[in-house]
Amino acid sequence: MSQLKLMCEKALLLEALNLVGRAVPSRTTLPILECVLLTAQEGVGLVLSANDMDMSIITTPIEADIDIPGSVALNARLFTEIIRKMPGDYIQIETDERLITKCICGQAKLEIAGLPADEFPLIPEEELEAAQHRYTIKASILRDMIKQTIFSVSLDPSKVVLTGELFEITDNSLRVVSVDMFRISYRSLALAEDTPSASAVVPAKALNELSRAISGDTEDELTLYFTNKRVMFETSNFTMSARLLEGEFIRYNQIFNQDFTTAVVIDRASLLGSLERSILVAMENKQISITLDISDDALVITSQSEKGQTYDEIPCETDGTDIKIYFNPRYLIEALRAIEEEKIVIKLNTPKSPCTIQSLTNETITDYKYLIVPLRGPA
DSSP, X not given: OOOEEEEEEHHHHHHHXXXXXXXXXXXXXXXXXXXXXXXXXXXXXXXXXXXXXXXXEEEOOBOEEEEEOEEEEEEHHHHHHHHHHOOSSEEEEEEOTTOEEEEEETTEEEEEEOBOGGGSOOOOHHHHTTOOOEEEEEHHHHHHHHHTTGGGXXXXXXSGGGGEEEEEEETTEEEEEEEOSSEEEEEEXXXXXXXXXXXXXXXXXXXXXXXXXXXXXXXXXXXXXEOSSEEEEEOSSEXXXXXXXXXXXXXXXXXXXXOOSEEEEEEHHHHHHHHHXXXXXXXXOTTOOEEXXXXXXXXXXXXXXXXXXXXXXXXXXXXXXXXXXXEOHHHHHXXXXXXXXXXXXXXXXXXXXXXXXXXXXXXXSEEEEEEEOOBOOOO
């Protein structure tokens, strides 16, 4: 199929183009990867696809009046800008045998050269059919789990497997875990009983785009499934596919040590506010260190730099020995911003051991744990 002719609503087309545009690479030596594939089928509608070879997005069919079914690949950025600047509410799209595509709206008419649809890379059907198990959850919950862990994905390209997040389905729960050698972020969600186990590492780029693409509809469901090489996310608006990362992920469960000598129950918002104030005097210093001094039901936070110093005291409930420990405050801040509970518990062991931040009540929809490695204190 090459020629096509259809009419569709401009707003729906733009929404679909913005969605698949997330999978169009910004730089590539292959012109076909700069394209969005339009596929018009009678009785189905218009489907848009984009693929950068690591991630692909396919929209669910959008409503269109199709006179001639067909398909064509068009430069995604140029086509999107043409549609965005067209007047009126409906767009007519016509492609001739030379793949010259006309976009017509009222008296406005623009032409764009297309590429053959059969050059566009699609995921082989047999690969998609290789999935053995499917898991259905609320899309908004998965979006939040990603946002609450993605910030601690490693940026070190030498540790490729840590540039993604572990999706682990075990013990009837979905666990999303990220590690960057200085901290671990962990979220889990209870699933239905007798859920088959699975494990895979999904690239952070794909997860960032997925979380942005998921709609705000809290009732929208998402189906998750894995093949040997890919993960698939299906929603009511699109299907996203991402190539899995290879390698052995860190055995994070062995790092979350349950031994602790000090436990601190504290108001999350108060602690977050104090930490945010503590970095004001050293915003440009990437090596900023703050001191947490815990004793007598009080947590004292201090910091200093060439520009000034801060002191803050927060009431808390402490159980165990007094402790003074040093941290990069940004790691603490990012973890606290990802938590929604009012009260949290911080568990510590020694000034050189990681601390764990976790739920006090275990009544949240998703369970969480954050582990943060302390900094070396002054000699």
